[in-house]
Amino acid sequence: MTDLSRLSINQETIKQWSLPELTEGCVKAGIDKVGLWRAPVQEYGVERTAQLLADARISVTSLCRGGFFTALDPAERARALDDNHAAIDEAAALSTDTLVLVSGGLPAGSRDLHGARERIAEALAELGPYAQEQGVRLAIEPLHPMFASDRCVVSTLSQALDIAERFPAEQVGVVVDTYHIWWDDQAAAQIARAGAGGRIHSFQLADWITPLPAGVLVGRGQLGDGSVDFRAFREMVEATGFTGPIEVEIFNEGLWARDGAEVLAEVAARYVEHAC
Secondary structure (H helix, E strand, O other), X not given: OOOOOOEEEEHHHHOOOOHHHHHHHHHHHOOOEEEEEHHHHHHHOHHHHHHHHHHOOOEEEEEEEEEOOOOOOHHHHHHHHHHHHHHHHHHHHOOOOEEEEEOEOOOXXXXXXXXXXXXXXXXXXXXXXXXXXXXXXXXXXXXXXXXXXXXXXXXXXXXXXXXXXXXXXXXXXXXXEHHHHOXXXXXXXXXXXXXXXXXXXXXXXXXXXXXXXXXXXXEEEOOOOOOOOHHHXXXXXXOOOOOOXXXXXXXXXXXXXXXXXXXXXXXXXXXXXXXX
């Protein structure tokens, strides 16, 4: 297995590139899948982005991000729901079936993790049917516990599945992201659980390297530079019957400072070396 047929390049991995540059670079590299982020897509134009990628015969494997459902203030919650309806519409316009959700951290002054998770479920009860009507699946991404306070109170696949399984798999599933779950000794069992229920909606790769940078958000490592056994994770995911795209999503200022074509070539080579 040395081909790139399942490889998807997440836009943030080569953040220094514009959408046209990303498209041209992927075409030259023989990569026909990308994961997108809403802000740069909105800046370029949703319909314009869809046309650009369609002309290049590049498919969109996921759109990031929806979520941030945990606010206590009713007006803030209403704004979040409105924004997520818009995100679903954008995903549909881009012809991707997966909207990645970063669920939200604890509201200021709150220590109620259970309550925050229940508000995520309440939001999904409203959004799930609408997403299904648009042909879009909502994918809960558990983030590493270091993000629980400010970014995502869902820290494990088990927690993500406990919420997702309240809804049809066609509406709500999960993201298996190696960066966030590599440390969890229950990951294998929870991947099997997710796969058995048809709930693996996205599979993403990034390595864990230390020391983490200040702010920790942009500390993801290039494949092969850290602690993650990517081939083992691929085999676990594929054992469930998953045959979908494998998306490389790396936030790393060192990669962003380099030539984009060089980074893309390195990502492809590392993917073949460590994940295939």
